[in-house]
């Protein structure tokens with residue numbers, strides 16, 4: 450599966466993982482690493498920050514590893530459409 454990451458606003462990126470699209474905050478909650486350059490594991494549905502390698506669950510936003518920094522703001526793309 451090919452993962453596509455696009456910057457959709459100053460604050461958000463869109464991750465397209467096959468049938469699933471997820472909107473994620475563009476900056477890591479640790480020290481602002483740019484997650485559009487992160488590493489995505491589509492099987493595990495995780496993204497790893499390029500700076501200090503915090504890993505986050507793309508379904509819940511929960512931090513799974515790395516320097517403690519709280520969770521990531523995530524939502525499925527359909528939620529964004531319903532808000533407009």
Ligand code: FES
Nearest residue numbers: 477480482498501
């Ligand atoms: S900025 Fe992302 S882990 Fe440090």
